[in-house]
Amino acid sequence: MRTADRKARRRALTILAAAAGFPMLGVRSAMARAPRLEWRGQALGGPARIVLRHPDNQRARQVLSHCVAEIDRLESVFSLYRPSSELAQLNQRGKLASPSHDLRLVMAAAKRFGVLSDGAFDVTVQPLWQTYARHFATRPGDRRGPAARELARAAALVDYRNLDLDEGRIRLARPGMAVTLNGIAQGYITDRIADLLRDAGMTGVLVDLGEMRALDAPGEDPWRIGIEDPRNRGRIIGSLPLRGAALATSGGYGMPFDEDGRFHHLFDPATGRSAAQCLSATAVAPDAMTADALATALAVAKRERTRALLAAFGGSHARLILPDGGVVEATP
Amino acid sequence: MHRRIAAVWRPILAMWLAVATVPFSSAFAEDGHIAAAVLKRIFPAATHFGSVGGAPPAIPAYRNDEIIGHVFRSHAVVRSVGLSGKTLDIAVGLDAAGIITGAEILEHHEPILAIGVSDDDLARFVAKFSGRDARLPIQVLRRAPKDGTAVDAVSGATVSSLLMADAIFQSAIAVGRSRGVLEGGASGIDLTGFEEADWQTLLADGSLRRLVLTLGEVTRPLADKGARLYPAGAGPDDPDIRFIDLVAGLATPARIGRNLLGPQRFNRLVGALAPGDHLIFVAANGLYSFKGTGYVKSGRFDRIQITQGERTFQLTRDDHTRIEQLRIAGAPKFREMALFVLRQDRGFDAARPWRLELLVEGESDAGSVLTVHTLDYGLPGRYIPAAGTAQPRVPSQDLWRAVWLDRLPDVVLLIGMLLILGAIFFLQDLVARRRILYKALRYGFLIVTLFWLGWYAAAQLTVINVLTFTAALRTEFEWEFFLLEPLIFILWAFVAVALLFGGRGAFCGWLCPFGALQELLNRIARRFRVPQFRLPFTLHERLWPVKYIIFLSLFALSLGAFDMAYTAAEVEPFKTAIVMRFVREWPFLLYVAVLLGAGLFVERAFCRYLCPLGAALAVPARIRMFEWLKRRWHCGQQCNICATKCPVQAIHPNGSINPNECIYCLNCQTLYFDDQTCPPLIVRRKRREKHDAEPFAEGV
Secondary structure, three states, X not given: OHHHHHHHHHHXXXXXXXXXXXXXXXXXXXXXXXXXXXXXXXXXXXXXXXXXXXXXXXXXXXXXXXXXXXXXXXXXXXXXXXXXXXXXXXXXXXXEOOOOHHHHHHHHHHHHHHHHOXXXXXXXXXXXXXXXXXXXXXXXXXOOOOOHHHHHHHHOOOOHHHEEXXXXXXXXXXXXXXXXXXXOHHHHHHHHHHHHHHHOOOEEEEEEXXXXXXXXXXXXXXXXXXXXXXXXXXXXXXXXXXXXXXXXXXXXXXOEOOOOOOOEOOEOOOOOOEOOOOXXXXXXXXXXXXXXXXXXXXXXXXXXXXXXXXXXXXXXXXXXXXXXOOEEEEOO | OOHHHOOOOOOOOOOOXXXXXXXXXXOOOOOOOOOHHHHHHHOOOOOEEOOOXXXXXXXXXXXXXXXXXXXXXXXXXXXXXXXXXXXXXXXXXXXXXXXXXXEEEEEOOOOOHHHOOOHHHHHHHHHOOOOOEOOOOOEEXXXXXXXXXXXXXXXXXXXXXXXXXXXXXXXXXXXXXXXXXXXXXXXXXXXXXXXXXXXXXXXXXXXXXXXXXXXXXXHHHHHHXXXXXXXXXXXXXXXXXXXXXXXXXXXXXXXXXXXXXOHHHHHHHHHOXXXXXXXXXXXXXXXXXXXXXXXXXXXXXXXXXXXXXOEEEEEEHHHEEEOOOOOOOOOOOOOEEEEEEEOHHHOOOOXXXXXXXXXXXXXXXXXXXXXXXXXXXXXXXXXXXXOOOOOOOXXXXXXXXXXXXXXXXXXXXXXXXXXXXXXXXXXXXXXXXXXXXXXXXXXXXXXHHHHHHHHHOOXXXXXXXXXXXXXXXXXXXXXXHHHOOHHHHHHHHHHHHHHHHOOOHHXXXXXXXXXXXXXXXXXXXXXXXXXXXXXXXXXXXXXXXXXXXXXXXXXXXXXXXXXXHHHHHXXXXXXHHHHOXXXXXXXXXXXXXXXXXXXXXXXXXXXXXXXXXXXXXXXHHHHOOOOOOOOOOOEOOOXXXXXXXXXXXXXXXXXXXXXXXXXXXXXXXXXXXXXXXXHHHHHHHHHHHHHHHOXXXXXX
C-alpha cells in the first residue's frame, strides 16, 4: 500500500517532454550531428530517461553506464523503498551520526528552501502524508478527509526548523517527525547526472527523472518541454523552452487521495490541508533541485507570493494553471 | 565449491564404462572452442573467425581483415553455473562496440524438464539478449513490463533465467574489459611491479590525479545561492588564490606507493592490509583542509567521501594514516597528507574508476549551502594486466533464498514425506505387525518417491553429489552451491542422520526414485509370474564388491579429472530414468532398459551390485549407532525364511543382516511378527491353539 502510494506520488510530477535538440540551420557542428543515445529506466520508483549525443557511441554508452550506477548509489541514500537507505534510517531512528555528503547537501538545501519560502516548502510534511494515507486507506472515497484533531496532531510535527544539521550530523529534533525528500531528491539526482554528463563532454543532454535538466548546448535548439493538462492527463496544453536550465512541475492532480482531487499530497504546512491555490505549478531554475523545490513551494504558497518566491529561489520562470483553467505566467 | 570441479564435457576414450561413451556431440572438445555453425549464428556479421586464444579465452570475429568482435563461452570465461550448481555454458558474441550479437546455450543441467520447460524455451530466452548493451545489464523479471526495460524470465524457471542472464553479461563484461572494448579490468591488479618513478612521472601517467580549485571557482556556485564561504570581510577575497590543490591516487601498487612512501613504510602499511583492501593516498595544499577538524571528535571525515559506481565510502579515523613525509623525488611540500584504507568487503574494487568528493560549506542568510567538487580517478591500464582466469562466481545469498521461497511448497511436501518415513522407522514394530498397513505404506511411499520426488521434482540423489561435496571440502567450500537445490539439500541432511542411526537403507529402500522404480517394476513382473532368479549366496557375495570398486574408481577419477568422473558417473542410470524422464539419446535408454530388464528377474539388481551411491553410503554407515531390526536366535540356525524372502538377499545364511546391503524395507520384520510364516511363532501359535482346543487337558 505504501509503496503503491509513493509510486503514485511520483507520477504527480511527471510532465511530458517533446523531444527536440535539432541543430539550427548553418551551425551544424560535428557534435550536433553526433548520434543520439537514449536510456530509459527507473529512479526512486519513477520512470527515468537520459538523452545525449556524442560522436563516439562507445564512449557515450560507457558514460551512460556510470550514470546508471550513480542513480543506483543515490537510491541507497534517498530511496524510501530501501529500508537500508540513509533516509529510511533517519526516519526510523530520528538521527544519523554519519550521513553521506549527498544527504547532508540535500537536507541543508531543504532547510534553506524552507526558510526562503517561509515554510511553503517543507520536507517534514511526511507525518501529514501518513495521516492522509492512513485515513483514505481505511475510508476510501470519504468526502470530509481526516478529522481536524488528527490533522492538528500531525501538523504539529511539521516544521523544517526542527531539522538539526549541525556538525555534519542530521537529527530530527522532535519525536515522531519524519522527512520526505520526494520534492527535492529527484532534482538532486538529476543535477548529479547532468554534471556527470557535462564533465564527460556529452552534448544534447536531457535528464528526465520527473524533473528535467537540459545542458546548455551551443548550436542546438532548446528542448521544448510539454506541460501536461492537469484536468486531462496525457494531454499537453503548452510548452516551455529549456536550455542550460531545469524545469519541474508540481500538481496535486498527480496523486489525489479522493476522486474529486480535493485531497492530495501537496500540503500547506500551515493548515495541514491540501493546497488549492492552483492545479499545477511549473518552475524553471538553474538547477533541478531548486526547480523541484520551487515548483512545490509555488503550488502551496498564496498566488501573490509567486514573484517573490521566484526571486528568492533564483528561478527564472513560473507557470501556474489555476483551478478555473486560467494560466498565470510569472518572472521575477 | 570450486568451479574447477564442475564438469566440462569431454569425450571419454577408453574406460571400462563402455556404456557411458555415447556418440554425443564432441564439437566443444576444448575449453573455449565453439563449433563453426554456432559461431556463424551468433555473430552473423563476421566473414570468418580466428582461433581461440587470450585470457579469458575468446575467438576473434573478423570482417575481412578487421576484428569486429569476439565470441566466447561463458563457462570458459566466468565459470558460469546454473541452478543445478553445474556447468551452464552459453556461447556469446560481443561486437567491438560492446553490443551482444547473439547467445546460444551449449550446455546446461537445469532441472527444467521437471517443471515443463523445454530446451527451446531456454534457447528463445537467451536469444533475447542479442542487441543488448553489455554495459547495461538488463533486468530479468518474472513479468517484465512491455516497454523493453526488462526481459521476461522463462516462466517456471525464474532463477535459471537470472543465472543465464548473469552468465551472458558477466562473461561479456570480462571479455569486453580484457579486449579493451569495455572499461575497467578484473580484480587482477599488478601490485608488485616496481620501477623508480618521480612525482612528475606519476602525475603525468595518471597514477596520481590532481584537482586544483581557485577561490573564485569555489565561491561562485555558493554565491549563486546567496552564500559566502567566509563571513563578509573575514577571509581572503582574491578569486585567483588557490583554494585547494589536491592530489589523490591508489597507493597499493608498489610503483605508486613504494615510490611515494619509501620501501620500509610501504611494506609495513601494505603488509597490514587484509587481502583485497587498498590504500588511497590524498595530499593537499591551499586554504582549505580536506581533513577538517571534525574527525578528531566524531571519528569521521566530513569533508571528503569516496564514491565508486553504486557505492559510497565514508572515511573514518580508523581507516586513516597520517603521512608526514614523502620519499619521492620532485614532490612539493604538502600542508596535509593521508592514507585511507578502502575495504574490499565493503565493495571497493581498485580496478574500477572512483571519485574523491570534496564538500565545501558556505553560509547564506537562509542557512548553510553545501557544494561538492570531485576528483575523478581511474587506475591506469599499466597496473591492470589482461584479466586472468576469472574467479568462480558464487551465487549470492539472495539467490538461494529466492530459490527456497520459490520451491517452498515442494520443501514442505518433502519434509512431510520425511516425517512420515521417520515415523515408520520409529514405529516399525507397530507397522510390521500389520501386514496390510505395511504394504499400503511401503508401496504408497515408493509410488510417491518415484512419481513426485523423482519424476516431478527430479530430487534424485546421485554419487555426483558425494563427489562434488568431497571435492568442495578439499578446495573451497561454499554452502551456497548446495543450498541452491533445496530438495537435494534436505534429502542429504536426512540421509546423513539416517546413516548414523541405521545405515544406507533409509535412502536406498525408501527415498531413491530409481530404487523405487526397480522395486515397483519387479512387483508387477512377479504379478505376471516372471520367474525370479536367486543367485547362489557365494556368487552373490562375490558380486557385492563390484559397486565399491565402481565407487572407488569414480572417487579416484574425481581427484584428478572431475569432468571424467562426472561423465563416468553415467554408470548410474538416474539421470536418464529419473531426471530426464527417458528423454535422451538411445544408448542411454538402452542401458537403462538393460538394468530395468535385469531387475525384473533379480530384484534391485542394480542396487545390489552396481550402484556407486549405495557403496558410498555403506562406507560411512559403518558408524551407525542402532540395530533396530529384530532377530531370533533361531534365525540362520533353524530357519532361513527371512533370508530367502529378503528382496536384496542382504541376510547371510547364518541369519545376520548385512547392514551394507540392507535396504531397510522391513520385509524381514513383517515376517518376524508373522505367526503364519516365522517357524518359532508357528510353533508357539500351534501350542496355544492346541491349548485352546483342549481346555481341560491341562490337568491330565
